[in-house]
Amino acid sequence: EVQLLESGGGLVQPGGSLRLSCAASGFTFSSYAMSWVRQAPGKGLEWVSVTSDSGGSTYYADSVKGRFTISRDNSKNTLYLQMNSLRAEDTAIYYCAKAIYTSSWYHFDYWGQGSLVTVSS
Amino acid sequence: EIVLTQSPATLSLSPGERATLSCRASQSVSSYLAWYQQQPGQAPRLLIYDASNRATGIPARFSGSGSGTDFTLTISSLEPEDFAVYYCQQRSNRPPTFGQGTKVEIK
Numbered sequence: 570e571v572q573l574l575e576s577g578g579g580l581v582q583p584g585g586s587l588r589l590s591c592a593a594s595g596f597t598f599s600s601y602a603m604s605w606v607r608q609a610p611g612k613g614l615e616w617v618s619v620t621s622d623s624g625g626s627t628y629y630a631d632s633v634k635g636r637f638t639i640s641r642d643n644s645k646n647t648l649y650l651q652m653n654s655l656r657a658e659d660t661a662i663y664y665c666a667k668a669i670y671t672s673s674w675y676h677f678d679y680w681g682q683g684s685l686v687t688v689s690s
Numbered sequence: 691e692i693v694l695t696q697s698p699a700t701l702s703l704s705p706g707e708r709a710t711l712s713c714r715a716s717q718s719v720s721s722y723l724a725w726y727q728q729q730p731g732q733a734p735r736l737l738i739y740d741a742s743n744r745a746t747g748i749p750a751r752f753s754g755s756g757s758g759t760d761f762t763l764t765i766s767s768l769e770p771e772d773f774a775v776y777y778c779q780q781r782s783n784r785p786p787t788f789g790q791g792t793k794v795e796i797k
Binding site: 606614616628630669 | 732735740777781784788789
């Protein structure tokens, strides 16, 4: 059974930093791209970032480019999101998702339960 | 980026009825469209990928159709657990984008 468990969320002041982690199990982690998708309170879904299976390729939404860094440790089956220069508009539940690429780009077949990040003074 | 517009925003139906949800793309996404279900307080769940393929473990009452710019998710007979919010997502172009959601509520 695929399981994705996020951790690291919490309350942070504007301009601060936070690192999210996502522990994966139930599949061969190193064989799949992984992504972060967020959802502001009461709002829809917004893709944030994706990393290839090896971590050698990464992509970001324009809204987080230059502030967020996605990475992975395949030896630990763990995905990370380093978030710097946080803004109030980054407040959201952050979901870790297993990403499927067959051609063109990605869809997301398994999701974690999410980690809430609140940016407020 | 490609904008996905879902309609209606809310669909009020009774258990056993047929639900038809629409997703329209601002430009062609070929068949690279997925549908997700989100229950309150839960993570999204993949239902349909590449317009018409059911994901693992998804009941046959869920079906998807369409290509290009117009797509439909059909739930043939609503079960109590189907009342939720549904999102479409395109993977034709970067960035992948989601529609704003359709809420299926109990009438």
